Every structure is written in structure tokens, then in C-alpha cells.
Amino acid sequence: MELLDGCDAGGDVAYRVRDIVVATLMLVFALPILVVAMLAIKAETGGPCFFFQQRGGRFRRPFQCIKLRTMVVMENGGEVQQATRRDARVTRVGALLRRTCIDELPQLINVLRGEMSLVGPRPHAVLHDQQFAQLCPDYDLRFAVKPGMTGLAQTMGFRGEVSSVNNIARRTALDLEYVARRSLALDVKLMLLTPLRLVVRPTATEARPARLERVPATSSVARAEREALA
Numbered sequence: 001m002e003l004l005d006g007c008d009a010g011g012d013v014a015y016r017v018r019d020i021v022v023a024t025l026m027l028v029f030a031l032p033i034l035v036v037a038m039l040a041i042k043a044e045t046g047g048p049c050f051f052f053q054q055r056g057g058r059f060r061r062p063f064q065c066i067k068l069r070t071m072v073v074m075e076n077g078g079e080v081q082q083a084t085r086r087d088a089r090v091t092r093v094g095a096l097l098r099r100t101c102i103d104e105l106p107q108l109i110n111v112l113r114g115e116m117s118l119v120g121p122r123p124h125a126v127l128h129d130q131q132f133a134q135l136c137p138d139y140d141l142r143f144a145v146k147p148g149m150t151g152l153a154q155t156m157g158f159r160g161e162v163s164s165v166n167n168i169a170r171r172t173a174l175d176l177e178y179v180a181r182r183s184l185a186l187d188v189k190l191m192l193l194t195p196l197r198l199v200v201r202p203t204a205t206e207a208r209p210a211r212l213e214r215v216p217a218t219s220s221v222a223r224a225e226r227e228a229l230a
Helices: 009-045 092-100 107-113 126-135 139-144 165-181 184-199 221-229
Strands: 050-056 062-068 117-119 148-150
Touching: 009 062, 009 092, 009 107, 009 117, 009 184, 050 126, 062 107, 107 148, 117 184, 126 139, 126 165, 139 165, 148 184
Parallel strands: 117 148
Antiparallel strands: 050 062
16 A cells, blocks of 8 residues: 555645634634643743654654643653653652643644644654554555544553553554544544543443554455454
8 A cells, every 4th residue: 555545636735724713713712721821831840841852744754743841851752752651750740730731732733733633643742753654554654644643542441551562553543543534523522532532431442451562464454454343
């Protein structure tokens, strides 16, 4: 399958206009929340309020992803450790910001810059992209579209730490399903589901824990969809 399968280059203008209009409105409404969050970060730990990390964009082009700082460390580069449950590096304010996804609101700026979209596969640190691509041969196909602030995998309960090879395989399968089915109507559905999932979070079930070892390549997006829904 070619990298651009499932993408309508002519229709990208509609997605871009949607992103600019909606992201601008969201940023205006989110501004008071961001100000309060920044004051809370400063009051608890001092230091910078924002955290910039290089992540993989469309066609693997790296970009600086913006988040509110939620940890006492700011890892970016050759060594990036995933956040885990009860991670000692996460501050008390940071735990609340992460639980409510408020820490991701600055990514609206990435959307306005054209580096991200409102909906799409979630971006990972560049170093993690390299690792995950070795585990899942179809992983690079998710770069056919811009990364998103939310996506199909996230509304299905796959958020946070990638804990096993089964976890990243299922996330990737859902990302490929999104690439294949991508439409403005699907995006609206996923955007409406996202705030609901913050209240009622689905459980991302895994068949069994597994070591991070390479998984067999899928022959098509259709097969990835079947595995994701199995």
C-alpha cells in the first residue's frame, strides 16, 4: 500500500480550513484555562510552563510539539522515557493536567501552524517512532496524514503509555483504520467523542502482556482493521 492511500490531496484544503477555524475558536475559549494552569505550574515548581518535544509529523517530518509542563524533567532527544502510571517525575499539578488532557491544549498552536490536525494518529517522540517502526512493519503508513490532537485509537481507550507490543500493534491498526476511512464526518464524530471519553473512559483491552518484540507485517489495512476489532 502506498503512503498516500486513503488520502485525498485535493480535499486537504477542507481539513485545513476546518482546523484553522475550530482551533482558533478553541484557543480563545481555552485561554483562561491555560492561564490558570500556567499559574499553578509556576506556583508548584517554578521553571518553564511549556514543554517542547520533537515528534514525528506527516511524512515523518519532525516538529516541536507543545505541551504544558507536567514533569520535573524535560526529556527531548536521544533518550526519552515514557510516562507511566504513578510516575514519580509527574508533579501534582501535572497529574491533574494529564488526567484532564489540559496539558495538550497548547497543541492548538501546532494545529494553527499546520504541523498537526485536530484529528489524526497521535504523535510520538521521534525516538519512539523509530522503535515502534521496528516492532510494527506497517507503522510508517500512519504518517500519510497529519498527527492529531485526538484520534480513533484514543477514543477507543488507547492513551498514555505504550506498555507492550500488543498495545502498539492495536494502536497502529486503529490508526491505519482511520487513514483508510478518513473523512470530515468521521472527524466530527471523533471530536464529539473525545470530551465524553474524558468522563467515561473505555478500557483498551489487550489479549495478554507481551514483550516488545517485532510483530508480523499486516497484508493490508483491512486486515489491520479486523485485528483491531477482534
